Structures are given as C-alpha cells and as structure tokens.
Amino acid sequence: MLDGIRTYRMISAMWIRSTMTYRASFAMTTLGNFTATAFDFVAILLMFSRVDALGGYALPEIAFLYGLSSVAFGLADLGLGSMERLGRRVRDGTLDTLLVRPAPVLAQMAADQFGLRRLGRVTQGTMVLVYALATVDIDWTPLKLLLMPVMILSGAGIFAAVFIAGAAFQFVAKDASEVQNAFTYGGTTLLQYPPTVFATELVRGVTFVLPLSFVNWLPATYVLGRPIPLGLPDWVAFLSPPVAVACCALAGLAWRAGLRSYRSTGS
C-alpha cells in the first residue's frame, strides 16, 4: 500500500513537471476543462430561466447537488482518470512494460499521464458549490458541517471505485471502454439533478446496486432538510464513508481478478 502511494507520487510528480514545461498548453487545456464542465451548469441555468423549480428543487439547491457531485467526481477523475486508458494498453501490449517494473500496477496505471488540467473540473464544481452555499437556506448544525467534507471525500472514494472497477472490466472487454462512461460521466450527470426527478426504480438501483446515491443524494438531502429518497431513515446520510470503503474493497478485488486473467498480446 505504502509502496503504491510512493510510486503514485513519484510518477504523478514526473508528469506534473513534464506538463509544466509547456505552461501555455497547460493553461489552455485547464481552461478548456473548466469551460467544458461549465457548459452543463449553463444548461441548468438556461432551464431555470424558464422554470422556478425542477422536481421541487430550486436553483440554489440544485447547485448544491451539482457542486457536490462535480467536486467528488472531479477529485476521483484527477486521481484516477487515466485508468480509462487501460483498454488501449491491453490492446497495444504496452501494459507489459508496467508489469515488469517493481511497483504496483494499479498505482502506475493511475498515475500514468497524470493530468493536472483535470483541476479545471474540480475548480468549476467548487465555484458552483460556493455559490450554492452562499444562496441556499440551510439550518446548520455541527453534525451537518462535519458531514460536508466527509461527503465529498466519500463521494470521491465511491467514484474512484467506479474508475477502478471500470478498468478491471476492460481486461475482459478491451474495446468496450465506453461502458464505463455510462457510470462515471453518466453517474455524475445523474447526481447533479434532484432524486425526485427520477423514477423510483432508478433511484433504488443507484442506492442498493451501484451505490452512487451515497455520493450526494442521501447525505445532501439530509443537509438540506429535505425528505431522504426512498423514505430511508436519517442515519443513512452518515453511511457514505463505510459504503465508499466497501466499494473500493470490491473494486480492488475486481482489479486483482482482472490483472490475474490478463494475457499479453505478445507484440
């Protein structure tokens, strides 16, 4: 584990140095990343130029959900976004290079081409979250304050598990890397809207099967003082950390199984 963290730190530091050699390019791609993610919030603003509420939620409340989802996803994407390149490495045989190095493959893969530009998404999400916190009416308690950082970190953990599980799936599926977009980008898009918008079965699915709703829906509805989705009790709002740990453990097992089953293309 420590070995993996050290590897990750060294490789990502190397990529950051390499990125910083071309500062103009770095500035442009980060700005691009920022603008790109800003477009879907602009779409939400446009919707609210025509309506006052969506699924019973007003703009500041949706901004709150949006900010939480974007920051949690952005952190996971910053740390592990490179994992989606695994399929390509399996296909062209360059994964073998990573296997012969005396360092954990997961850490090498995650830090490969570490993209600091992905901070653009985190920044955009943070700005929306700050706007939400400034406008939304929350009855703050110490417990709710504590829940804020816990929620963001656990959310990042849950999305990290999705990235790892997605990469593990690519050992089997190779070309089908796009499937994971449905859960990563699709997941964060889903969580940007209130749970009241979606069909109950869908909310159940992302609570009990793929527990994405622990990223923000369950804890955030508690903080906002809204009814918790599916009529669940209040305490589920605090389950995000154990859920995140369990997801990461399962994803780790999937990764191991995937790596064991790997057969090189031999080229």
Add this chain to the structure above:
Amino acid sequence: MDSGRLYLAVGVGGFRRYATYRAAMVAGIFTNTVFGLILVYTYTALWDERPQLGGYDLAQAVTYVWVGQSLFKTLANGGGGVEGELMERIRTGDIAVDLYRPADLQLWWLAADLGRSSFELLARGVPPFVLGALLFDLALPTDALTWLAFLVAVMLAMLVSFGIRYLVALSAFWLLDGTGVAQMVMFVGWFCSGMILPLNVFPGLLGEIVRALPWSALLQAPADVLLGEGDPLGTYAFQAMWAVLLLAVGRLVQGMATQRVVVQGG
C-alpha cells in the same frame, strides 16, 4: 466516372472499418441509452413545470432526447469522426502521402466520413431509438413521407458536420497539435447543437444566435422535421446553405494549407 467509383470505394471502406469493432459498438449503445434515460427524466421534470416549453409537448421532448442520442455518433457533433485521424496524419507528416494521391483531399475524407456516419446511423442510431420507443411514449410520425424527409435532413446534417470537422482538422496545419481546438469545438458542438437542451428552449437573443449557427443544422433541424415542427424545405435550405458555405471555406483553407505546407519529417 472512375473517380466516382474511387470515392465510393473509400466510403465503403469507412463503413466497413467502423463495423469491425463490435464490442465498442455495444458499449456505445449502452452508454447512449443510459444518457438518454437521464435526459428523459430531467426533461420530464422540466416539461411538467412548463408544458409546451419551446413549442414541444412532453412526448415531443422525449422523442427529441432519443433522436439526439441516436444521432450522436452519426453526426459526431462533439467530434469523433475521421477528423481525428486526419489531424494525426497532418501532425506526423503522413499527409504528404495523401497529397500525392491522384484524388482530392477533401472529397476523399468526405467519402470516408460519410461511410463512417452511415454505419453509425444503422448500428448506433437504430438500437437506442427502438429502446426509447419501447420504454416511453414517443411522438412519432405515422406517414412514411415524414420519415423520408427526416432521413434527407439527417444526410444534409452529415455534410454540415463534416464541413465543421474538416475545418477543425485543417487547423492542425498551423497549430500542429490540434487537441486544444478539438476539445473546445467538442463542447461548443454539444452545447450549440442542442445535445444538452433543445435549442428552441434557449431564451431570447442567445436562442436566436444558437439557432442561426451551423450546429443547429445537426440535431435541431432533423429533429424538427421528424416532430413536424419545421417546414422541411426551409430546413433543407438552411442546412444546405451551411453545408455549401463550410465545404467552400474548407476548400479555400485546404488550398492555403497545401500552398504553404511544410511536411513534418522524421
């Protein structure tokens, strides 16, 4: 007539090439369907608040979602057609080989891209649409003529789409690394083609601007024809105007690029 056969062969090649990756195709259909579902629910909430928003009723809005997800790959509104490869060839210098060929650069790539988009229309367009129609009430026309009119609009949209992406690719002659431009055009393309929100919902002046831009010829135009909202002939004229304009500018830029091209060696 020989050159016609040549471009047909290039087009068929493009079609078959994209037909090779079956797993990727299934993965893509799955992803489009998931995004379609998310959009349907948000649009339902939106139209619940404001029925007749943008002149659509709820069934039309839901239909719009599935038209968008189905045409997403075909029209490559966010990029992802042959232009990525063309850019790579310009960057590596392989473009010199293309310029040697006794064929026109623009027509060659247009043929390849039309082959690609025809395949995507059949393979990635039909399944999400059928799934959407099974799961939700769609506002689909009952007469064959409207479907035919829709197909014509899709074909014109393919031309406009290529026109935009060809210009993006040619920028690599000057920038060498076109990733930044491609990224910007991708998100502008999604937003301005109405992938996130139909363009007729955009308010005021912003709405008027986006509806006049070439991207509105991609998704909004065929969708309106299918939903019976737009006059097909007027829509065709708008699309054809942009197609001709973009392809002409592409030809002009291509001329400028090949006049001054210094091929990357190595």
